[in-house]
Amino acid sequence: MKKPFVTLEQLKKITEKYPTPFYLYDEKGIRENVRRLQKAFSWNPGFREYFAVKATPNPFLLRLLKEEGCGTDCSSLTELMLADAVGFHGSDIMFSSNDTPAQEFVLAKKLGGIINLDDFTHIDYLKEATGIPETICCRYNPGGTFQISNAIMDNPGESKYGFPYDQLKEGFLKLRSYGAKRFGLHAFLASNTTDDAYYPTLAGILFRTAVDLYKQTGIAVSFINLSGGIGIPYRPEQKPADIEKIGEGVRMAYEEILVPAGLKNVDIYTELGRYILGPYGCLVTTAIHEKHIYKEYIGVDACAANLMRPAMYGAYHHITVMGKENAPCDHRYDITGSLCENNDKFAIDRMLPKINKGDLLVIHDAGAHGHAMGYNYNGRLRSAELLLKEDGPVELIRRAETPMDYFATLDFSETFQILKKREKELGIE
Incomplete structure (x- = not known):
């Protein structure tokens, strides 16, 4: 049985000032959960959580996470603006490209964020829009199906995201020729899974891909972003993900695959919005x-x-x-x-x-x-x-929100002025 983090007595007091419906977040639980994640990956000196802003884009919560050492994963112009306003700058920001307008690339580069490219054709698009930064990341799509224990987790071959391997290899070489010096690798192959094998399996795929790229291009990745996907037990009978076990599984894959290939100093990043705040x-x-x-x-x-x-x-x-x-x-x-x-x-x-x-x-x-x-x-x-x-x-x-928030984008119209006048006449607050 799930137990709320708030009591009836607390809620009665809260509703005296704030009418329902409302969202309520637990600061203590959030901070403790971030610290558990960081402890689970403390074996990696460069580990960092890039909180997925899209999950809960509230500046107060982002500031709380910043205090705990998190960065931000942004996916739009407004998310970049929000991260910047809260005080995330430079490598605090990961910007994941997806059918991205030029102005968003421009702002991401201006803020010094790490741009995570989604497609081979975006390389020249980025170069033309704002130039290629020295640090760049690419999203990998291995194709086919992604399975753990004979269960299909996802179908990357049907996903719109990421580079297939041949394009990834060519893309790394092209980016290097354009001046990129520090490379990262990213992939997202499952959503909301509490299977402890997911991250270690994904890590194995990305680690082996990094080794292959190193052998074929001479480019050693500096960081690998395991993205999101670790879920939460929405149902009371579901077993939660064991973050300590997951962190240890990724460490074992790191030691078995990257270290023998000479890639001993690769930073590990995550983007666990749902896991952290859900x-x-x-x-x-x-x-x-x-x-x-x-x-x-x-x-x-x-x-x-x-x-x-x-x-x-x-x-x-x-x-x-x-x-x-x-x-x-x-x-x-x-x-x-x-x-x-x-x-x-x-x-x-x-x-x-x-x-x-x-x-x-x-x-x-x-x-x-x-x-x-x-x-x-x-x-x-x-x-x-x-x-x-x-x-x-x-x-x-x-x-x-108030009714006037709903009508605010009509502020140039006669209708908005009538509505604003009627709001006062009707006693709507």
Whole structure:
């Protein structure tokens, strides 16, 4: 059974000031988790975690992670701007290219970030846009299928990302001829897996690729980025990833493959947004309606616009009815939001304790790819984000949107002025 990191008493006090729905993050849990990761890879002197900004792009959380020694993995102009504003500069930033506009390459190079190229054709595109930096990284796509223990984890051959090996080799040579001096290698072959064999297996593939490139081109990579992919146990019965075991597995592959080939000083990087923040954020919502027709429904004040993963992927998120943690789960419910879409459900046929209107529900494991994936369909507004501090108080780290935020991009129009006037007349805050 999953246990929330916040109590009912704490939530009641929080909701006196901040109405639901809102996201709540656990500072203590986040810091401790980053330190576990760093300890697991402490055998590598150059190890660094580049937190995937897309997972949870909040400057307060990024600043917290910066204090813990993390860098940032960015994938867009605005993510680069956010990282820069928080104080990440130079090699603190990894910029992963993917169908990238020229202005994003220009900004990444201006900030001194490490550019991770996605395709062979991007080499000349980057050269023309802003020049080739001395440090460069390339994303590898080995093709085929990626398997562990006879289970297919991913199909790289069907993925739009990365260089196949022949293009990778040619790309390294071309980049060197253009002035690149320090090279990195990157790959991402599985998403959200708690299989402890994933990272060591991926590391083996990248380490052997680095050795082959060294033998064929004379280029020794300086760093290898294992990217993300280590997941979290969304379901209570799932076994969590063992980060100590994973770190040791990567170390063994490093010693077996890289060291004998003379590649003894390769830095290891990771991009573990979900692993770091996922379990330490939740969506807090209130039951506001109940409906008894062909099924039993509980309507809450959050919706898929606040957390889209269940609607989009059918993803499971555990739900705790606060104050009823030890009550029998003897009621079968669909937990729904208010969107005009029938897939706007946080749970389907979920066995839970009896839910009454006014009950507070905690939707677990929403700390990554939760608020970040919010949207405004039906004119629904994105919720606030709060940080539960290590010493107990709660800090507002993103206010809830207002109707005027929704209309703000119409500020040049007569309609916006009418709406702003009507907001005041209607007493909407």
